[in-house]
Amino acid sequence: MILNSSYKKGNYERLYSKYIFKDVDKLLILAKVTKNKSLLDLGAGTGAVSKIAWKRGVRNITAIEKHKAMLDNISLKIEKVYSSVEDFVPMKKYDIAICRQAINYMDLEKVDEVVHKALKKRGVFVFNSFVNKPLFNIKSYSFNNVRYFEFSTSFGKTVFHVQASKLGIDLTKFSYYNKEDFSIFNKRFSVRRMVEGNSVYYICRKR
Numbered sequence: 001m002i003l004n005s006s007y008k009k010g011n012y013e014r015l016y017s018k019y020i021f022k023d024v025d026k027l028l029i030l031a032k033v034t035k036n037k038s039l040l041d042l043g044a045g046t047g048a049v050s051k052i053a054w055k056r057g058v059r060n061i062t063a064i065e066k067h068k069a070m071l072d073n074i075s076l077k078i079e080k081v082y083s084s085v086e087d088f089v090p091m092k093k094y095d096i097a098i099c100r101q102a103i104n105y106m107d108l109e110k111v112d113e114v115v116h117k118a119l120k121k122r123g124v125f126v127f128n129s130f131v132n133k134p135l136f137n138i139k140s141y142s143f144n145n146v147r148y149f150e151f152s153t154s155f156g157k158t159v160f161h162v163q164a165s166k167l168g169i170d171l172t173k174f175s176y177y178n179k180e181d182f183s184i185f186n187k188r189f190s191v192r193r194m195v196e197g198n199s200v201y202y203i204c205r206k207r
């Protein structure tokens with residue numbers, strides 16, 4: 001079975017082009033990213049968060065990503081760490097950590113530990129996820145004259161997603177996490193949760 005195939009082939013940006021920069025600004029605003037802040041981009045992918053933060057003048061950026069082909073898309077002069085977030089050992093402290101469209105691939109307990117270690121006191125961790133577990137969702141849309149098809153379904157806590165167009169096909173799987181699952185962050189962070197449609201945003205401030 002091919003899983004996370006777009007990461008290996010490097011065609012992620014084409015298959016997901018409609019979504020590639022969606023909401024990045026929102027996460028940067030929620031995290032109060034400014035030029036002088038240091039930023040950890042968790043599950044950085046092809047660098048949507050790092051790239052927009054760089055455009056806003058942020059220079060102290062570390063991007064962590066486990067698929068080399070994804071991270072190699074970033075040509076900015078930032079620190080790139082080829083690792084899973086769970087295995088990352090922070091060598092310095094950061095003001096902000098952002099995890100966009102990636103937390104559902106990760107082990108929350110380990111993320112909690114790593115981010116807590118990596119952030120300065122009062123540092124902020126912002127991530128997004130989705131509210132409703134897909135039972136059987138089918139969608140089709142056109143973007144830049146290309147027709148795309150999306151299909152998502154779930155078995156227990158595991159969500160399977162198919163993304164297809166004439167540019168290729170991607171089958172990916174990740175976990176569905178609900179409010180209780182994310183409550184793990186309440187222990188060591190002051191957490192604010194914001195729901196907008198099927199998206200949920202968490203703003204976690206280290207105590």
Ligand SMILES: C[S@@+](CC[C@H](N)C(=O)[O-])C[C@H]1O[C@@H](n2cnc3c(N)ncnc32)[C@H](O)[C@@H]1O
Nearest residue numbers: 043044045048065066067084085100101102105
């Ligand atoms: C949907 S992409 C989002 C990428 C990027 N954050 C963005 O906003 O475009 C999810 C990314 O998380 C990465 N990823 C998944 N699990 C990971 C882990 N445990 N540690 C580091 N990266 C991970 C995948 O390789 C993929 O690049």
